Amino acid sequence: MTTRWFGERVLRSEDERLLRGRGRYTDDLGEGALEGCFVRSPYAHARVVFVDVEAARRAPGVRAVYTAADLPFGEMDLPLLIPHPALTQGRTQRCLASRIVRYAGEAVAFVVAEDRYLAEDAADLVEVEYEPLPVVANLEAAAGAERLVHPDVPGNVAAELTQDAGDVEAALEASPRRRRLRLRYERGAAQPMEGRAVWARWDAGERRLTVYDSTQSPTSIRGGLAVLFDLPETSVEVIAPDVGGAFGPKIMLFYPDELLVPHAAMQLGRPVKWTEDRREHFTAVNHERAQLHEVEVGYDDEGRIQGLDVDFVHDAGAYTPYGLILPIITAAQLPGPYRVPAYRVRFRDLYTNLTPTSPYRGAGRPQACFVIERVMDSIAAELGLERAEVRRRNFIQPDQFPYDTGLSWQDGSRAVYDSGDYPRLLEECLRLLGPRPAGDNVGMGLGVYVEGTGVGPYEGAHVQVLVSGKVVASTAVPSQGQGHATVFAQVVADALGVDVADVEVHGGDTRRLQWGVGTFASRSAVMAGNAMHVAAGLVAEKAKRIASEQLEVDSADLELAGGEVRVRGTPDRAIPLSTLAVLSNPLRYAFGGGAEMATQFTPKPRQGPPLERGEQPGLEATGYYSPPGSAWASGAHAAYVHVDPDTYRLEILRYVAVHDCGRVINPLILEGQVQGGVAQGIGGAFYERLAYDEEGQLRNASFMEFLMPYSTEVPELVIGHLETPSPLNPLGVKGAGEAGVIPVGAVVASAVEDALGIPVTEMPLSPLRLFDLDRLRAGRPR
Amino acid sequence: MIVNGVERPRPGSARRLLSDYLRHDLGLTGTHVGCEHGVCGCCTVLMDGRPVRSCLMLGVQAEGHQVTTIEGLAPSNEALHPVQQAFKECHGLQCGFCTPGFVLAIAGLLAENPSPSEQEIEEGIAGNLCRCTGYASIRRAVFRAVELSGGSRPE
Numbered sequence: 001m002t003t004r005w006f007g008e009r010v011l012r013s014e015d016e017r018l019l020r021g022r023g024r025y026t027d028d029l030g031e032g033a034l035e036g037c038f039v040r041s042p043y044a045h046a047r048v049v050f051v052d053v054e055a056a057r058r059a060p061g062v063r064a065v066y067t068a069a070d071l072p073f074g075e076m077d078l079p080l081l082i083p084h085p086a087l088t089q090g091r092t093q094r095c096l097a098s099r100i101v102r103y104a105g106e107a108v109a110f111v112v113a114e115d116r117y118l119a120e121d122a123a124d125l126v127e128v129e130y131e132p133l134p135v136v137a138n139l140e141a142a143a144g145a146e147r148l149v150h151p152d153v154p155g156n157v158a159a160e161l162t163q164d165a166g167d168v169e170a171a172l173e174a175s176p177r178r179r180r181l182r183l184r185y186e187r188g189a190a191q192p193m194e195g196r197a198v199w200a201r202w203d204a205g206e207r208r209l210t211v212y213d214s215t216q217s218p219t220s221i222r223g224g225l226a227v228l229f230d231l232p233e234t235s236v237e238v239i240a241p242d243v244g245g246a247f248g249p250k251i252m253l254f255y256p257d258e259l260l261v262p263h264a265a266m267q268l269g270r271p272v273k274w275t276e277d278r279r280e281h282f283t284a285v286n287h288e289r290a291q292l293h294e295v296e297v298g299y300d301d302e303g304r305i306q307g308l309d310v311d312f313v314h315d316a317g318a319y320t321p322y323g324l325i326l327p328i329i330t331a332a333q334l335p336g337p338y339r340v341p342a343y344r345v346r347f348r349d350l351y352t353n354l355t356p357t358s359p360y361r362g363a364g365r366p367q368a369c370f371v372i373e374r375v376m377d378s379i380a381a382e383l384g385l386e387r388a389e390v391r392r393r394n395f396i397q398p399d400q401f402p403y404d405t406g407l408s409w410q411d412g413s414r415a416v417y418d419s420g421d422y423p424r425l426l427e428e429c430l431r432l433l434g435p436r437p438a439g440d441n442v443g444m445g446l447g448v449y450v451e452g453t454g455v456g457p458y459e460g461a462h463v464q465v466l467v468s469g470k471v472v473a474s475t476a477v478p479s480q481g482q483g484h485a486t487v488f489a490q491v492v493a494d495a496l497g498v499d500v501a502d503v504e505v506h507g508g509d510t511r512r513l514q515w516g517v518g519t520f521a522s523r524s525a526v527m528a529g530n531a532m533h534v535a536a537g538l539v540a541e542k543a544k545r546i547a548s549e550q551l552e553v554d555s556a557d558l559e560l561a562g563g564e565v566r567v568r569g570t571p572d573r574a575i576p577l578s579t580l581a582v583l584s585n586p587l588r589y590a591f592g593g594g595a596e597m598a599t600q601f602t603p604k605p606r607q608g609p610p611l612e613r614g615e616q617p618g619l620e621a622t623g624y625y626s627p628p629g630s631a632w633a634s635g636a637h638a639a640y641v642h643v644d645p646d647t648y649r650l651e652i653l654r655y656v657a658v659h660d661c662g663r664v665i666n667p668l669i670l671e672g673q674v675q676g677g678v679a680q681g682i683g684g685a686f687y688e689r690l691a692y693d694e695e696g697q698l699r700n701a702s703f704m705e706f707l708m709p710y711s712t713e714v715p716e717l718v719i720g721h722l723e724t725p726s727p728l729n730p731l732g733v734k735g736a737g738e739a740g741v742i743p744v745g746a747v748v749a750s751a752v753e754d755a756l757g758i759p760v761t762e763m764p765l766s767p768l769r770l771f772d773l774d775r776l777r778a779g780r781p782r
Numbered sequence: 783m784i785v786n787g788v789e790r791p792r793p794g795s796a797r798r799l800l801s802d803y804l805r806h807d808l809g810l811t812g813t814h815v816g817c818e819h820g821v822c823g824c825c826t827v828l829m830d831g832r833p834v835r836s837c838l839m840l841g842v843q844a845e846g847h848q849v850t851t852i853e854g855l856a857p858s859n860e861a862l863h864p865v866q867q868a869f870k871e872c873h874g875l876q877c878g879f880c881t882p883g884f885v886l887a888i889a890g891l892l893a894e895n896p897s898p899s900e901q902e903i904e905e906g907i908a909g910n911l912c913r914c915t916g917y918a919s920i921r922r923a924v925f926r927a928v929e930l931s932g933g934s935r936p937e
Contacts, residue, residue: 021812
């Protein structure tokens, strides 16, 4: 008889506000703030001979111009976020470069003026003399090491790491068949529709710093700013208001603006705001994806893998602020859903004179999936087997969970798959795909993946029932469109037996919850969702404790439903949560719903102190969830495509995604995440390419030339769900945010190869690239 | 110029973009700026009922015209415009940043052509970028908006 919200297609509570133009994105706030503008290096590698800001300082409306020499932290290297013992040559940039710039777009000076127009005028007056240095513009140049990005880093190697599980050399030696592949994945970019923005104000009287930041991790930013400015953490407030998409690169510690804007606000005594423009977003915000893999696989005559040896290089960009997370994820996830009896992976993280890299939706997994799925297809081709059949023969079976890969995971623990059913995923995917459409130049593509989601360390939630009976729930993780306010409300509403519309959710505001981590790694539903469940459960227990005293009934006989605590089986014996909220706070002065029950002359005088020993006032609780390990989601995608033999235009005729993220909180939102992820994957597989030249210049830094898919390029997916609940968390959920994007490169490669008969060993493709590959195959290179 | 039915003074500076004028002078921050070079469509507003990109216009160019922004689209605080309502019903938005541009572009399309064909719908939204939804729910929202505003839904 209790309504259950978990699993329902609840419409989003966020939408009405956003649809009316009442969103609150960072640049919408801070009216009257001073505005900043950066001077950035046009060179990918150069010595800074001098920076002359005198003319800019005299320009109309200018309040400050900062160079490294003007900053108390100008000589400080920015933090290396996730150190790793193998990262022996970690390097991070400084807030503003003063001697060497190592990528085009690196910040050199920061101008603050009365408005953005005046700041841009003044930025034009900043004179910087550069002496260009030799550029390392791609992975081959980095590996060749004839030129160095950092003179003190030999071979441009930031880190080298080898992992093995099993004796790969013996396994390859013993394999009846062996094959080598060389596979390439190029740079990609997340490109959220809202760029980054920061607005800061300093209250000198209260010594309180308030920062609005379009970040995925306000708590981390707060911690870093408190250390930098030597303030108590409680005196620094960081809020991520509405954020217009993020997809990974909005988490950093720090981008230079995240220090400069607060610093300027404190120094100038006025609020300061900086809003990125699209052109600078292209080079100043982190990229991802570029890797080059050398693979050797050994397998038997039935197509079963015996050994897999992978050696790859990862393009770090000019610095390693995010440690080795990306290549570690690639390395650990490369075997995917398959049993690989012997696996060895070695990677080298190489510096280039390009924008630094950090996770972008998928985070090392699209590359891993591309590699293993290309291996599967090549085995199938060699043996004349169906591609699906080779996968069937190699899958980890449903009775093999928990499945220990023997590999080290991104949080330092062992990568152990918790649950899944890969054979069923594939069969369901093929069933939904249906028969191949008639016609020439049609190809079928297939890709299966796993995704370690919901990494720790922890996340928290505070849940409070107000005296109105409404519920306010807060978590540190901010939303960038994932519908947190709706799905977390569903979890809380179930635990408290209230209507989902009565739960108001706040995220990403350190004023509401001190502790937390952030939104990344498909972790919010797992981490914050379960923290919400824990916190709301504590509130429910407390509500029952108070009600049991009032109703003189054992707590165990009570249930929460319909906004009340009721006696099971006797629903007319009940107390509304609003009244319990009043009772939870023994007051001399009473107000709110049911106040007459809560005064010191309450109808039921109690023995002992009004607030029981160990009890806290308020119908509220804070709860945390910390996972024993990652929850491993999985999925199978398949597509039919048509490639025009003259124009090489790609048309996706049918695209099926079957997805298993454990128990589904809200199918509507999940389907949106999958559809959106696949769309980003399609962009990254066939349209988007960051076109760097030999001088490290990004030649297509605009939406005119960096071609993101419009509606015309993205089909409506056929989506299937499978639910193997995660045994690791109370809700049984796994993450879903990144999943859609992961196998798309593998699927498109497989489908195009099938359609044209051209071996595909690289991502992204494009019509021009297919034209070239086709000519090469025909022995008629352009 | 008339913005959402209210007469407004001309921008203080001739070089002020219409998008900046709306956002920062009038406080109508529902108009979003995604690329500042006229490709993404986030800044779309209606000028005399037709969609235009406010980042590609100077504020002074809107002098003598009627401008409708997302804040001026809904008939009341209670009711939404059919396109807004359709987006809500169809999960047509995630982060919401591109949404005002889409909603206004579609509202402009339906005002001109209440029963567009599938092809006309596809063309009508092909000038706006969305990085979250993958467009399927937006296309569904257009079909729904056609229904809600009394047009006939394409087969």
